Amino acid sequence: MDIYNEEMLNDFIAENPLRFSEKRLSLVRRDFYEHKRGTVSDEFVDYVLWAEKSPARHEHFGDFLLPIIRDNSWSSILEVGCGETVLLSEYLYQELGNSVKITAMDQCEMQCDTSGIKIMNHKFTGTEDLTEYDAVIAQEPCDAAELIIKTCTEQNIPYCVILCGVPHARSSGVLDDDVYAWYAYLLSTYANSQFTIWHNGRFSSGCIYSEHGFDRKYFQGT
Numbered sequence: 001m002d003i004y005n006e007e008m009l010n011d012f013i014a015e016n017p018l019r020f021s022e023k024r025l026s027l028v029r030r031d032f033y034e035h036k037r038g039t040v041s042d043e044f045v046d047y048v049l050w051a052e053k054s055p056a057r058h059e060h061f062g063d064f065l066l067p068i069i070r071d072n073s074w075s076s077i078l079e080v081g082c083g084e085t086v087l088l089s090e091y092l093y094q095e096l097g098n099s100v101k102i103t104a105m106d107q108c109e110m111q112c113d114t115s116g117i118k119i120m121n122h123k124f125t126g127t128e129d130l131t132e133y134d135a136v137i138a139q140e141p142c143d144a145a146e147l148i149i150k151t152c153t154e155q156n157i158p159y160c161v162i163l164c165g166v167p168h169a170r171s172s173g174v175l176d177d178d179v180y181a182w183y184a185y186l187l188s189t190y191a192n193s194q195f196t197i198w199h200n201g202r203f204s205s206g207c208i209y210s211e212h213g214f215d216r217k218y219f220q221g222t
């Protein structure tokens, strides 16, 4: 499969399966033509997964989450940093329907036509009362990652966060030189956290989760 095939890129842009804005499509084009860069955008990862006919990032994480949500009989989930197209929450809602109340939060403008999802246009600050949620999930929430882990740890709420493939500043403001130093810092700082490398079929990054709710057994084969 040659992912650097212009016809394939043009098909992706024409079909636009993930409803990317023009700005996000331009990131796919940038990484397509400058693919010697060490780090690529999430949008380019999404393009590659689409080109290879693999599940999209949100489908991969969603399929992992569904049995956990069902096994735990969770009825209220918060997604932080859902992004402008709210894909993960929409996917979970399509599968779970109204059996679970899904709240999708982001500081950016969101487009979501699924009326069953509660949209919160809000910057997560760590001062939120999370006790109404059975669990908090996040897929590459950038700067919010540590805040989510810290707040959930303090309030004893199960969480599972797929971390970005680049480091984000610690709560102290320190920015680690490489992503593995950031992952190690998070794992050692938050007492009940567990860590695994998350493989989405093509790319990998870190995944940090609470030891309650997201039991280790679910991560076999990720």
Ligand SMILES: C[S@@+](CC[C@H](N)C(=O)[O-])C[C@H]1O[C@@H](n2cnc3c(N)ncnc32)[C@H](O)[C@@H]1O
Pocket: 042, 057, 080, 081, 082, 083, 084, 105, 106, 107, 108, 122, 123, 124, 125, 138, 139, 140, 141, 142, 143, 144
């Ligand atoms: C890299 S994007 C990931 C979006 C989506 N989860 C995905 O995987 O495609 C990170 C998202 O986290 C959001 N975000 C970062 N910090 C946040 C905060 N403190 N509160 C809410 N959203 C935040 C950004 O606005 C952005 O939409």
